[in-house]
Amino acid sequence: METFAAVFDVIYQLFDNIGFLILAASGLVIIFGMMGVINMAHGELMMIGAYITAFSYHAGIPAPIAIIFAGIGAGLVGMILERLVIRHFYKQLLSSLVVTWGLSLLLSQGFLIIFGPSILNVPTPFGNFPIGEQTFGIYRLVLFAVAIAMVASVWAIFTYTKFGTRARATMEDPDMANALGVNTGNIYALTFGLGCAMGGIAGGMFALTATISPFFGINYTPLAFITVVTGGSANAISGLISSALSLAGIQTGINNLVNVYIGYVAMIGAAFVILLILPKGISEYIERRKIRVRKVTNK
């Protein structure tokens, strides 16, 4: 029982860490991985999601519905930001970085002024279950499940829907898509909005575990970027999954061998090493392998 509990503990941590990275990155994988926009304000959209969730919850709305509201709200804010600001800075990496950084400051300072330094938190639901001497929170497993469901939906939307086909085409060659009758402006706004909606949902999910403040986003933006960049954009979804698996794996391993802080540092170090070896991210390597395998089997 003792060893079982210890093993379970490690697996639980691994799931928790994977879920955290995927959830934090699930919106950014669209916005940066697919659209190529360095959105430094992504964490602030998650923050907006957290606020919407908290306000709705305290107004008596059940948490799951409050989180859906968070997605819708953040998605709408995202579409407005895209039309007003972001769209002027596509393909301008540095400008978009500066501009979205500015947006992130505006949003967090704005929330600070309007709502003060903190608001009433939302309790974590579902309670705990014991294994041996230890207890484990059920909600962490729910986070993991939702993270998987979110990447699966992003993948399905971009693979199987008409919107998804048009969005992928537009990201590859907007002029050509436009010349074939696609309103690419709408596609950009919807895609960006979808990424923000995912961020809003993630923010809402995290709102049930964390302190909600105007600077909530800072906890997520860096890790979201590290995960998405390590995954690469050759295939943003498989990249996200493989980078979350490897980074969380290393973090969990070192965490248990040494301690939490070294585990965290090791994860970031691992991201650096992966990017040194594979500058375009893990997914580029996977795609290359696939093509090679296909060529060999074709012969």
Added chain:
Amino acid sequence: MVLKVNHLSSGYGNVKIVNDVSLEVNTKEIIALIGRNGVGKTTLMKSLIGHIKSSSGKIYLHDIDITKLSPAKRAALGIGYVPQGRGIFTRLSVLDNLRMGENVGGNPRSTNFERVFQFFPILKERGSQKAGSLSGGEQQQLSIGRVLVGNPELILLDEPSEGVQPNIVQTIGEIIRRLRDEEGLTVLIVEQNLDLIGAVADHCVVMDKGSIVTQLATKDLNNPDVARKYLAI
């Protein structure tokens, strides 16, 4: 008349490339736009689909003034654009590339994949393959097939023979004629390949330094001196 261009000028930034071009393409005509490298043929095609703004002049599709419309609106009105370099979405499957053409002609419900497969059977075979893995000739067929999925009336073809092996060029030529004869399409084609021009064009419009300098009967290009003067050969 399907397409009418009136004193059109356009270019990149302050650099004027297309200079006072007037041109007419009648229903079910196949007109070849020829001229040496860099004279502005592609720039004119880009102005016609709307990728670059015209600084002066007018473009009419039938009687509709499309000079200020977005490329998407021009496509919806029935212009099928097959650009130089083919404009394939390399990361999409062949089928998804074809689906992207359904807005051409503005009636996405009337899409016709079977018609496309009848002209280009290879596209059916390769349906689920990534378009980037197709050969040059197959990509060219995909680019033409893609606009045919919709309902174009006028097809703008920019150097379909470029980087395509000769037997496929011949197939493409036959298909262009059939599109006109069987489907009643109108075609403006930019070409440098004498065989292809000879096989499809009703007559030729010659461009030099951004302007239309003369018109030729297709058979005039049989004279090597004429051909050498107006084409990059």
